[in-house]
Amino acid sequence: MEQGLIHIYCGDGKGKTTCAFGLALRCAGAGGKVRIVQFLKGGQTGEVTAIQHVPHVELLRAKRGTKFTFQMNAQERAQARAEHQALLDAAFTQADGLRMLVLDEIMAACSTGMVEEQHLVALLARKPEQLEIVMTGRNPSDKLLALADYITEMKKVRHPYDRGIAARTGIER
Numbered sequence: 001m002e003q004g005l006i007h008i009y010c011g012d013g014k015g016k017t018t019c020a021f022g023l024a025l026r027c028a029g030a031g032g033k034v035r036i037v038q039f040l041k042g043g044q045t046g047e048v049t050a051i052q053h054v055p056h057v058e059l060l061r062a063k064r065g066t067k068f069t070f071q072m073n074a075q076e077r078a079q080a081r082a083e084h085q086a087l088l089d090a091a092f093t094q095a096d097g098l099r100m101l102v103l104d105e106i107m108a109a110c111s112t113g114m115v116e117e118q119h120l121v122a123l124l125a126r127k128p129e130q131l132e133i134v135m136t137g138r139n140p141s142d143k144l145l146a147l148a149d150y151i152t153e154m155k156k157v158r159h160p161y162d163r164g165i166a167a168r169t170g171i172e173r
Contacts, residue, residue, distance in 0.1 A: 004099075004131040005149035006124065008140050010107060013154030014172065016136040020102045021047045023134055028056040032099030037091040038062060039084055039109035040069070045173045062087055069112040077113075084114035092123045100132040107137025107144070117141060 007023070009016040024034045036051065038061045051057050063083055072080060088109075091101060109115040124147055127133060135144065145151060167173045 003129055004127065004133065006147055007132070007134040007150040007152070008107075008144065008148040009134070009136045009152050009154065010138060010140050011154035011156070012138060013156040014159060015154045017047065017104050019152070019154075020104055020134045020136050021051060024051065024057060024100060024102050025054065027100040027132070028054050032056065033097055034058070034100045034102070035060065035091065035095070035098055036102040036104060037087060038104045039087065040105045040112070040114065043173075046170050060087060060090055069114060081114050084109055085116065085119070088115050088120060088123070092127070095131055096128050098128070098131055100134065101127075102134045103136070105137045106135045107140045109137070110141065110144075111137075111139055117143065120144075121147070 007020075009019050021036070024036055028034050034057045036057065036059050038048075038059070040062060042062065048059065048061075052059060062080075067076065069077065069080065088103075088106075091103060095101060103120075106115065106120065110117040110120065121143055124133065135148075140148075140151075161167070
């Protein structure tokens with residue numbers, strides 16, 4: 001099997017998760033086993049509903065929270081951090097049979113302190129050779145950028161949200 005590489009989809013533009021899910025779909029369509037792990041996201045979205053019907057794809061998600069991390073008190077933050085650290089460990093558990101691992105919003109999980117970046121870096125260093133890893137989110141650290149084989153930055157030029165248009169079902173969610 002071919003060597004697995006590391007991808008980063010980052011930036012302030014729309015499409016990071018969409019690209020990651022598209023790559024996961026391509027991999028699953030070619031018979032590869034895929035695990036998608038979503039950090040800091042909850043609720044039912046179009047991509048989650050669709051990907052749950054695709055053979056060879058496993059989806060792991062953080063527990064749905066009602067608050068952003070900056071709105072949490074110390075106890076809520078500690079609980080959310082423990083849950084996200086466990087989710088990261090679960091992402092890499094029994095990864096030998098996987099062809100692709102998607103870590104959606106892992107950059108935000110690191111920057112908000114929900115996931116310890118050094119632990120992520122250690123897991124990436126020990127990844128199975130054939131495992132393709134896709135990471136998404138804004139503002140990846142220099143450490144994560146240095147590990148990546150692909151880096152694609154989505155740049156926002158214009159977005160309807162700036163005009164007060166909320167996320168639309170089937171388009172942004």
